Amino acid sequence: DAGVIQSPRHEVTEMGQEVTLRCKPISGHNSLFWYRQTMMRGLELLIYFNNNVPIDDSGMPEDRFSAKMPNASFSTLKIQPSEPRDSAVYFCASSLALAGGGTDTQYFGPGTRLTVL
């Protein structure tokens, strides 16, 4: 398996532009997570999906952020409009939800380094 795939790996954009980050989870995994990592705030969970349904989006910073998972093999995180403070590394991770509740190991993608000028 190729692991979790994220694209692009690097994105540089100007303030006000729309940014779309993409993620392909590991085949067979039914949970998907979006994280943001910065020096100041560490690793923050933004949103997670189970069976393509958003379960908890309480970590999404504001309405400028939105995430979708149209099918089991693809998810997007969109920022519109982007701001300099959105600059961070965004990680996608996938895992297998356990029948009794909870999830197993999370497998992380390589991340997308976003710079908003």
Added chain:
Amino acid sequence: SQQGEEDPQALSIQEGENATMNCSYKTSINNLQWYRQNSGRGLVHLILIRSNEREKHSGRLRVTLDTSKKSSSLLITASRAADTASYFCATEVNGGFKTIFGAGTRLFVKA
């Protein structure tokens, strides 16, 4: 606030020495996991310990869990320069899918 908090924030040791990192958390958990992150890379899972387990080994790694104290420790024995990385504990809160990561411990192993 963070569910899991690692201690120390940073640790510098000589190659061959043991490294111990601690994690404290606040609420009941299903399991606790340790991850490693090399600079510029994604996190890599190291080991998972369930709430009914007290100790687990994997190669040079030893993890303990004390649910009464809501704490865990990660011991890396005979450290190597390649162990230089940030180490995160992550706790899965009871009843949910949500896994919360701590701020991490930066380990630097000098050759």
